[in-house]
Structures are given as C-alpha cells and as structure tokens.
Amino acid sequence: DPFEKVDVVMVMCKSHLGNVQATRYVLWCRDAGFTDIISTVEFNYSGDLLATGDKGGRVVIFQREQESKNRPLSRGEYNVYSTFQSHEPEFDYLKSLEIEEKINKIRWLPQQNAAHFLLSTNDKTIKLWKISERDKRAEGYNLKDEDGRLRDPFRITSLRVPVLMPMDLMVEASPRRIFANAHTYHINSISVNSDHETYLSADDLRINLWHLEITDRSFNIVDIKPANMEELTEVITAAECHPHQCNVFVYSSSKGTIRLCDMRAAALCDRHSKFFEEPEDPSSRSFFSEIISSISDVKFSHSGRYMMTRDYLSVKVWDLNMENRPVETYQVHEYLRSKLCSLYENDCIFDKFECCWNGSDSAIMTGSYNNFFRMFDRNTRRDITLEASRENSKPRAILKPRKVCTGGKRKKDEISVDSLDFNKKILHTAWHPKENVIAVAATNNLYIFQDKIN
Amino acid sequence: MEYKVEAHRIMSISLGKIYNSRVQRGGIKLHKNLLVSLVLRSARQVYLSDYYGGVCFSAQQVESKEWELMDAEQNKLRPAAEEGPAPQKDAGLGDATPVADEPTSQPQADGESPAGAQQPPAEADAETGGTSPAGPAEDQTGGGGRALPDEAGTPGAHSCPTRKRGAEKSHHACSPQKRTKVTPTPDSSGAAEEPEEMETGNVSNLITIFGSSFSGLLSKDDTPPASEGEDGDSGSGQICCDQMLKNLNPWTTAIVAF
Numbered sequence: 016d017p018f019e020k021v022d023v024v025m026v027m028c029k030s031h032l033g034n035v036q037a038t039r040y041v042l043w044c045r046d047a048g049f050t051d052i053i054s055t056v057e058f059n060y061s062g063d064l065l066a067t068g069d070k071g072g073r074v075v076i077f078q079r080e081q082e083s084k085n086r087p088l089s090r091g092e093y094n095v096y097s098t099f100q101s102h103e104p105e106f107d108y109l110k111s112l113e114i115e116e117k118i119n120k121i122r123w124l125p126q127q128n129a130a131h132f133l134l135s136t137n138d139k140t141i142k143l144w145k146i147s148e149r150d151k152r153a154e155g156y157n158l159k160d161e162d163g164r165l166r167d168p169f170r171i172t173s174l175r176v177p178v179l180m181p182m183d184l185m186v187e188a189s190p191r192r193i194f195a196n197a198h199t200y201h202i203n204s205i206s207v208n209s210d211h212e213t214y215l216s217a218d219d220l221r222i223n224l225w226h227l228e229i230t231d232r233s234f235n236i237v238d239i240k241p242a243n244m245e246e247l248t249e250v251i252t253a254a255e256c257h258p259h260q261c262n263v264f265v266y267s268s269s270k271g272t273i274r275l276c277d278m279r280a281a282a283l284c285d286r287h288s289k290f291f292e293e294p295e296d297p298s299s300r301s302f303f304s305e306i307i308s309s310i311s312d313v314k315f316s317h318s319g320r321y322m323m324t325r326d327y328l329s330v331k332v333w334d335l336n337m338e339n340r341p342v343e344t345y346q347v348h349e350y351l352r353s354k355l356c357s358l359y360e361n362d363c364i365f366d367k368f369e370c371c372w373n374g375s376d377s378a379i380m381t382g383s384y385n386n387f388f389r390m391f392d393r394n395t396r397r398d399i400t401l402e403a404s405r406e407n408s409k410p411r412a413i414l415k416p417r418k419v420c421t422g423g424k425r426k427k428d429e430i431s432v433d434s435l436d437f438n439k440k441i442l443h444t445a446w447h448p449k450e451n452v453i454a455v456a457a458t459n460n461l462y463i464f465q466d467k468i469n
Numbered sequence: 470m471e472y473k474v475e476a477h478r479i480m481s482i483s484l485g486k487i488y489n490s491r492v493q494r495g496g497i498k499l500h501k502n503l504l505v506s507l508v509l510r511s512a513r514q515v516y517l518s519d520y521y522g523g524v525c526f527s528a529q530q531v532e533s534k535e536w537e538l539m540d541a542e543q544n545k546l547r548p549a550a551e552e553g554p555a556p557q558k559d560a561g562l563g564d565a566t567p568v569a570d571e572p573t574s575q576p577q578a579d580g581e582s583p584a585g586a587q588q589p590p591a592e593a594d595a596e597t598g599g600t601s602p603a604g605p606a607e608d609q610t611g612g613g614g615r616a617l618p619d620e621a622g623t624p625g626a627h628s629c630p631t632r633k634r635g636a637e638k639s640h641h642a643c644s645p646q647k648r649t650k651v652t653p654t655p656d657s658s659g660a661a662e663e664p665e666e667m668e669t670g671n672v673s674n675l676i677t678i679f680g681s682s683f684s685g686l687l688s689k690d691d692t693p694p695a696s697e698g699e700d701g702d703s704g705s706g707q708i709c710c711d712q713m714l715k716n717l718n719p720w721t722t723a724i725v726a727f
Contacts, residue, residue, distance in 0.1 A: 115495035138495060200499055219499040250500045269500055302479060302511050306504045356475075359508065360482055365501050 053456035055443055059123035059131065062447040065093055065454055066133055067461060068118025072102035074135055074188070076146065077463075093463050097146055099188035102137040114139050120205050122214070124227070132191070134214060138201040141216055143192035143227065152182040197223050197233050204254045210261040217254035217266060224278075236284045237266060237276065252367075253313045260319065263288075267324060271295075271308035275335065291333055293340045303355040303364060311367035316376040317448070323379055325370040328352060330381050332393070345391045345398065348383045350421040350432045363437050374449045382441025385430070386457045387417055403441065403455045403462040476515040483509035 051071035058065050065077040078096035105114040115138055124132040130147040155177040159165050200218035207214045215236070216223050222237035237254075241247055249270040257263035262278045274287035295304070307327035315322045321342075324331050328349060331341035347368075351358060358364040363384070370381040382388045383400070391398045400417045420429040443456040455462045486505045490497050 110496075112496040113494055117495075201496075203500075247503065250503055252500065269503060302508055305507050309500075309504065356479070359479070362486075365504065 052459050053443060053461060054118050055121050056445040056454050056456045056461070057121045057123060057133075058445050058447055058454070059133075060125050060448060062449055062452065064096065064123070064131060065445070065463075066121045066123065066135075067454075067456065068101065068121050068135055069459070070115075070117045072100055072104070072116030072118060072137065074099055074101045074118065074121065074133075074144070076186075077461075097186040097188055099144070101135045101142060101144065101190075102140065105139070119202060122205050122207050124207055125211055127211075134205050134207065136202050136205050136216065139195070139198055141194040141202070141205060141225075142190050143194075144188050145191045146186060146188045149185045149187055150181060150183075151179040153177040154180045192227065192230050194225055194230050194233070197225075200250075203252060204266075206254060206256040206264070208256045208261050208264075209259055213261075215254060215256060215264060217251050219250040222251065222254055222264075222266060222284075234282070236278060236282070238283065238285060252310050255313055255315055255322075258315050258317060258319045265313055265315070265322060267310035267313040269309040270305070271310055271326060273310065273313060273322070273324060273333065289335070289338050291338050291341075293331070299352075301355065303359055306359070306364050307352075307355065312369040314370060314372060316372050317374060318376055321376065323370050323372065325368050325381055327364060327366075327368075330370050330379060330391070332379070343393065345379070345389075347381055347389055348387075348419070350419055351384075354432070358437070361437065363440070366440055366442060368440075368442050369444065371444055371446045373446045373451070378446075380444050380446060380453060382444050382455070384437050384440050385435040386439040386441055387419075388441045388444055388455050401464075403457045403460070473516055476512040479512040480509055480516060483512065 051069040051073065053067050053069050055068040056065070057067075063079045065079075067075045067077070069075070074097075075095060076097040077093040080092045080094060101118060102116040104116045106112070107114060117137055118135050119138065120134075120136050122134045124134070124143075126132075130145050133144050133146070135142055135144060154161065155175050157166070157171060157174055157177075158168070194216070198216065198218040198221065200220050202216055202218045204217040205214060212228075213224055213226050216225065216233075217237075220238065220240040221235055223233040224236050225233045237251070239249070239251065249268045249272075252267050252269055254264060254266035257265070263275060264278070265273055265275045267273045271292065273291040275289035275291070276284035277288045278284060280286070280288060295308070310324045310326050312325040313322060320335060322333050322335060324333065324341075325347075328351060329347055330345045332343035332345075333341045355364060368382050370379060372379055377394055378390055378392050380388060380390045386403045387400050388403060389398060389400050400419070402417050415428065418426075418429045419435070420426065420431045425431050439458060441455055441457050445454045447453065450465075452463065452465045455464065483505050487502060487509070490502055490505075
C-alpha cells in the first residue's frame with residue numbers, strides 16, 4: 016500500500032491572548048509514487064479535485080471521497096483519481112535545445128459538464144486535458160470478440176445490438192488541445208480568464224492571450240522585449256487574470272513591480288493602467304537586493320480587491336486601489352537576510368516560492384525551507400510555522416508550531432538558522448477554495464492537512 | 470581588502486553560474502541569467518572601484534560636487550589608515566557602509582545605477598563575520614586611487630552603467646574584441662600591486678577558460694548566437710566604454726552572447 020495515512024494530529028498554538036488553543040487537523044501523507052519533484056499543486060473550483068504536476072511531466076489528480084455511510088471516517092479523504100503523462104521531453108533541433116517536460120503550472124477550467132478540464136504547461140507548450148469517467152462499456156459487438164479480436168465475417172450468422180454494461184470506473188485523460196509554438200522564452204504562468212473562453216500564458220518577455228478553442232494562433236498582449244537585448248533590465252515573472260473582470264490582468268517583474276493592464280485600452284498592453292511598486296529601503300541594499308526583490312508569484316484575492324505578491328523574503332498584500340505601497344507585508348524568513356551570499360552560492364536565492372489565499376481571503380500561506388510552511392492570519396496578525404515531515408506524522412502526534420532561533424540562546428524546540436535544511440524547500444502550496452484543507456508539496460511528497468473540528 | 474576578495478569571489482561564482490547555465494537541461498534561463506549578470510556587474514564595480522578610486526557615478530549629475538567631496542575626504546584619508554577603504558568607497562559609491570566612520574550623505578548619483586554596488590563591504594562583512602579595519606595596503610591602494618580620478622575624471626568618458634546611456638554607449642562597449650587575457654589594470658599605487666596582480670591573474674585564467682567556450686559567441690550584433698532567439702541579458706552591455714575597463718570586455722561580450 017503506497018499510501019501512508021496519519022489519522023489525527025493536533026496543532027497547538029497560542030492565540031494572541033496567550034491561551035493555548037488546539038485545532039485538530041487530519042493529516043494525510045500521500046506517497047502516490049512520486050519519484051519526481053512536485054512542481055505544481057492546484058485545487059479545482061470546487062475543491063473536490065487536486066492536481067499535481069511533477070518534474071517528469073506527469074500529472075496526478077486526487078479526488079476527495081464523498082461522504083458515505085459505509086466509510087464515515089474517510090469523508091474528505093483525497094485519493095488518487097487519475098495519473099497521466101502530460102508532457103514529454105522534446106528536442107528543438109533548430110536551436111539545439113532540450114525542452115524540459117517539467118510541468119510548470121496547472122490551471123483548472125470551471126466545470127461545465129461531467130468531464131473535467133485542465134490546462135497544463137511546460138516551458139514551451141500548453142495542453143488542454145479532458146479528464147472523464149467511464150463506468151460503462153459496450154459489450155456484444157458483432158464484428159469483434161470481447162478480446163477485441165476480429166471475428167470472421169463469414170461465420171457470423173446473426174446480429175445483435177451491443178449493450179452498455181457497467182464496468183469498473185475508469186478515469187481517462189485525453190489531450191483535447193495543444194497550444195504550441197507561441198513562446199520563444201520559458202513559460203512561467205498560465206491563467207484562465209473569468210470569461211471561461213480565453214486564457215493567458217506568460218513567458219519571460221511576452222504574454223499571449225488564447226482562445227480555448229483555437230490552437231493555431233494567439234494574440235500577443237504584452238511584449239517587453241527591448242529592441243536591443245543588451246538593454247534588457249527586467250523580465251516577466253508571473254501573470255494572472257482578474258477573478259471577475261475579464262479585461263484586467265496583472266503581471267509581475269523581476270524588479271519587484273506589478274503592472275495591472277486593461278485589455279480594453281489597447282490591443283497591445285505595453286502601457287499599464289496601474290503600476291505597483293514599493294520604494295526600496297536604501298539602508299538594506301546589498302549585492303543581492305535585486306534578486307530578493309524579484310517577485311516569484313502574484314495571486315489575486317478571491318474578492319478581486321487585493322492581490323498578493325511573493326518575493327524571496329516576504330509576502331505583500333496590495334490593495335488594487337493603492338499603487339505606491341502594499342497594505343500588508345509579512346516576513347516569511349527574515350533570518351535569511353544575512354545569509355544571502357551563501358544562498359546565492361547554492362542557488363537557493365533563485366527559488367521561486369508561491370503563495371495562496373484561503374477561501375475567505377482571511378489567511379495566506381507560503382512555503383519556506385526545512386519543509387516549513389507559514390500561514391498568516393490577516394485579521395489577527397497571527398502567524399504560524401508548521402513543518403511537513405514524515406517524522407512528525409505519527410498517529411496522535413502533536414504537530415507543534417516551529418520556531419527558528421535567530422540569535423542568542425536557543426530555546427528548547429527551536430531550530431537554529433544554521434541547522435535548516437535548504438534542500439527541503441516548500442515552493443508549492445494550495446488552499447481549498449472553500450474549506451480549511453491545504454495541500455503542501457515537499458519535494459516529492461504531498462501533504463494534505465485538513466482542519467477537522469469534531 | 471576583504472570586500473575586494475569577496476567581490477572577486479562573487480564574480481567567479483557568477484561567471485560559473487552563467488557558464489553552467491549553458492549546459493543545463495532546458496536551455497538558458499533568461500531570468501536567472503539576468504539576475505546573475507546584475508550581481509556580476511555589481512561585484513565587478515566593487516572590484517574595480519578600488520583601482521579607480523571609486524569612479525562610479527553618473528557623470529551627468531553630481532560629478533563636480535562629488536569630486537569636491539571626494540577630494541575633501543581623501544584629504545582626511547591620509548592620516549587615518551583604518552578608514553582607508555570605507556570613505557573611498559563612500560566617495561565612489563555614494564553610500565553609507567557600516568565600516569565607514571563618516572556617514573556618507575552624498576546623493577547616489579543615479580538612482581538606477583549599479584544596484585548592488587552599494588554596501589558590498591557590508592555584505593562581505595556579514596558573510597565573513599566582520600571585517601577588520603583595512604591595513605596599510607588599503608591605504609596605499611587608496612592613495613593610488615587618489616591619483617587616478619584626475620585622469621579618469623573626464624566627464625563623459627566613463628561612468629557607472631546607466632540605463633539611459635546604454636543605447637549610446639553600447640556600440641563602444643560591445644565592439645567585438647576577442648581578448649582572452651586580462652591585462653592588469655594600471656594602478657599607480659604600486660605598493661599593493663602584488664596581491665592585486667595575483668587576483669587579476671586568477672581572473673585572466675577565468676577569462677581564458679570561459680573565453681574559449683564563448684569564442685563562437687563573441688560577436689555582438691543582431692544575428693542570434695548559437696543558442697537561440699534567447700538572447701540573454703546583458704546588463705553589462707550598458708557599461709560605458711572606458712579605457713580602463715576595456716580589458717574586461719570579454720566578460721561583457723560573453724554576457725551579451727546570452
């Protein structure tokens with residue numbers, strides 16, 4: 016049995032009033048045979064499906080168990096629903112370049128019928144996949160056996176009508192559209208528009224707008240490639256469509272800025288409608304200021320009023336109505352600021368952390384190193400650091416909030432900065448759109464935490 | 470002195486990253502190489518600032534004022550060996566560093582210019598766990614640097630990379646010059662020559678190693694280099710051509726090649 020399950024863990028944390036509150040979480044550690052590093056995690060609109068992509072180009076979809084009287088305890092459990100190979104490694108002969116099969120992003124389409132659709136992308140090609148269930152099979156063909164072998168037509172003496180017979184549920188994934196050859200540079204984002212007809216894809220220098228039905232052309236809506244590449248100073252790092260206004264999208268840059276564009280203004284949205292940038296603190300400049308200000312992820316809140324950006328050390332919440340500074344800033348791992356040179360050497364400074372909102376936009380979550388992930392409550396300003404690890408995943412274990420000791424005397428249960436394992440990084444996290452269920456990808460393990468209050 | 474060692478180390482690391490990115494699976498990553506080249510450029514300026522007395526600010530703006538301040542500070546420098554590098558750096562980079570006893574209030578010449586160039590000693594300090602005050606070698610280097618500003622001070626001949634100047638100057642900076650050897654930069658101090666020559670020697674070895682790999686890519690024009698339409702960044706291409714910086718062009722063109 017490749018699945019390990021831990022029943023209930025307790026998370027104890029102090030409330031802002033000082034008393035200890037215990038929230039019970041059900042923890043599952045899913046080892047669905049991930050041999051490769053998980054590279055993206057995404058819930059669908061209902062939260063019943065959770066898609067993961069990995070470095071090997073595979074997509075694994077988990078489905079939530081429905082409530083059933085037979086197995087009351089397994090309500091809400093996520094099990095593997097479908098596995099398929101989305102992308103294969105390719106070789107561009109013209110440029111002598113290998114194209115990685117790693118899945119950079121998965122985005123679900125809103126469900127319109129019994130089938131589920133998702134977009135998955137590697138560095139160069141976006142694919143629309145249809146995931147459908149088949150629980151019936153036609154039996155009683157005239158021209159072929161049940162094995163599929165052709166029957167000798169001369170030996171058929173009577174005709175019958177094939178009938179549909181129930182069969183074991185089979186989940187099939189088939190590629191319905193392939194959107195290729197539109198990106199010279201590496202695709203970093205895809206985002207489905209609220210019109211449910213179009214979506215955008217962004218690479219380092221360009222953003223294209225596609226229609227889901229049309230694969231042989233796309234509209235280029237942003238192009239920041241300079242005429243002279245020597246003048247290149249920034250690249251696009253992430254892009255997202257507004258959740259409600261189908262004409263609005265944002266894209267972030269390696270310089271720590273965000274541009275909001277309105278597609279009604281012009282066909283080419285090189286001129287932004289809004290420009291979000293926080294003035295840099297001159298006292299904190301260093302060799303690596305530019306790298307750590309590069310935004311690795313941008314996400315609109317569900318309300319559409321706010322957006323959140325993640326740079327190397329912090330998460331910032333922006334009010335779309337205020338461009339000159341964020342309304343909230345949360346330090347994720349400020350203790351790393353003095354280690355930037357080492358993190359540059361071992362390439363960790365280039366890690367692209369993602370961030371996500373909870374369903375009600377009251378909390379945000381992002382990952383860190385040592386398999387730590389952080390959650391911030393925007394209302395109470397409380398934050399918590401948890402660790403996704405197998406060692407802590409014993410039945411009835413108490414999942415204690417973790418704390419990093421930044422200096423001075425290390426208290427019991429604290430971990431010092433130098434003991435952090437920088438190979439264990441949590442780059443991808445996802446929050447269920449409605450409930451307190453979170454999915455955390457730790458290298459090649461997927462952890463699902465659920466708030467279960469009995 | 471440590472900051473220069475640190476700057477050199479960061480330059481080597483950065484070049485190594487750029488080189489490795491060429492052989493990485495999936496092709497050259499533009500974003501990462503852009504960031505690495507920015508760090509490389511900043512480190513290089515710190516590394517060079519010691520030779521040229523910190524000639525690193527926009528000639529357009531506050532040059533004359535800066536020269537005055539720098540002269541004033543250099544006059545203060547002479548007796549104080551310990552403060553050798555710091556005010557030097559302040560003069561050059563217009564930034565306050567923890568090492569400096571005199572807080573610098575010089576305006577940064579160009580808000581956009583070498584982003585990482587400020588506070589490299591602070592960074593070096595942080596990483597090396599504290600820097601002892603520079604010794605006599607620094608002071609002599611500072612002395613040597615003092616002599617240079619006059620010749621280097623010709624307005625417009627050189628300055629820190631500014632994005633505005635990139636277009637005009639790029640044709641100077643990137644004329645293809647296949648140089649596989651870095652000549653030691655002229656340093657009139659003399660006394661601190663030896664350790665610097667060794668470092669330059671190491672650097673020239675790096676150039677030789679990388680130069681051979683980049684030999685096919687050293688021409689800068691619109692024809693895309695072997696690897697694609699993915700012309701990578703070259704923040705360094707914006708650096709204005711400077712007599713003294715010309716010998717480091719192989720690096721410039723190497724980055725342009727991306």
